[in-house]
Amino acid sequence: MSRSTVRGFSGARLRRLREARGLTGDDLADAAGISEATLRSWEIGRATPTPALLGAVAKKLRVTIGDMLVLRSDELTLADLRTLAGLNQADVAEKLGVGTTTLTRIEKGRRDYDPDVARELARIYKVKAGELRAVWERTRQIRLDMLDKI
Structure with a gap:
């Protein structure tokens, strides 16, 4: 399973959402099937969750993963769309019938549309x-811009 973390994740937003629902860290952690220490490390910015774990927390809070991110829609990449769906690379690669290496190349803008x-x-x-398509093209352009700077 991919160990990728979530770009744009805001632990402060997660904490505010948890508190707004009147939940303690222990309550939410238990409900989502994670340790309280893990949840605490996310909330204070010491660690970031994987998409799947953040999806479990979002479900228990009855919010979307996007509610805990600080990303504008015009900044989204293909990897961000995967994250917003609560999926890891292995999940998506399997559904696509490709290897994770191929999916990584797509997500890094190394493949044409x-x-x-x-x-x-x-x-x-x-x-x-x-x-x-717009996100794919943005992802590809980010890669090309980076290569131009080399």
Whole structure:
């Protein structure tokens, strides 16, 4: 399983959402199946969760993963869409029928837009095809811009 963390995660937002629902750290941790120490380390910024674990916490708080992120929609990358869906790379790679290395190359903008793969990713991430294409192209452009600076 991928050990990737969540870009843009805000522990402060998580804490505010937990407190707004009147839950202690112990309550939420127990409900989400994680340790209180893990939850505390996320809230104070010492660690960041994986998409799957953050998804479990979001579900118990009855919020979306996006509610705990500090990212604008025009900044989203393909990896961010995966995170917002609460999925790890291994989950998505299996659903796509590709290896995690191939998915990593796509998420890092190392692959040109592929309509068939994009259509399937849009279905997996539960986003519109046009949104997926825009994010794919943004991800690819970020990579190309980075290469131009080298």
